[in-house]
Amino acid sequence: MKKKSIAIVIAVLLIALLMTGCGGGNGGGGSGSSGNISLEQLNSIENGMSYDEVVEIFGRDGTFFHEGGNARVYHWENTSPNALITVIFVDGEVYATGESGLS
Numbered sequence: 711m712k713k714k715s716i717a718i719v720i721a722v723l724l725i726a727l728l729m730t731g732c733g734g735g736n737g738g739g740g741s742g743s744s745g746n747i748s749l750e751q752l753n754s755i756e757n758g759m760s761y762d763e764v765v766e767i768f769g770r771d772g773t774f775f776h777e778g779g780n781a782r783v784y785h786w787e788n789t790s791p792n793a794l795i796t797v798i799f800v801d802g803e804v805y806a807t808g809e810s811g812l813s
Contacts, residue, residue: 745769746788747795749812755797759804764797772797781805788812 747768754767761784765771772784775796786795793811797804 746790746793747786747812749809752795752807752809752812755804755807757804757806760802761799764804768795 751767755764761772764784768786770786772786774782775785776783781798781800784797784799786797787793788795788811791811791813793809793813795812796808798806
């Protein structure tokens with residue numbers, strides 16, 4: 711059952727990353743969406759980190775996207791360039807990260 715939940719979350723992540731290029735969107739993101747997240751910040755995220763540790767690195771809260779089983783997916787949006795960062799948490803710890811449009 712756990713493998714099925716993780717597979718569903720990964721599928722949602724891939725769909726979310728593909729959808730980033732589909733809409734114009736106005737950027738923004740979670741509460742306090744000041745400043746863009748850099749590739750260096752994303753690369754400093756490690757599996758096993760908590761949501762609070764990720765927020766500390768990114769400097770702002772993410773936007774809740776999806777929950778399935780013991781997994782939660784959050785997005786952080788950049789406005790310039792238009793980019794989407796996605797982090798999957800399983801049992802409250804970073805399981806996977808992804809990005810689209812981040813340079």
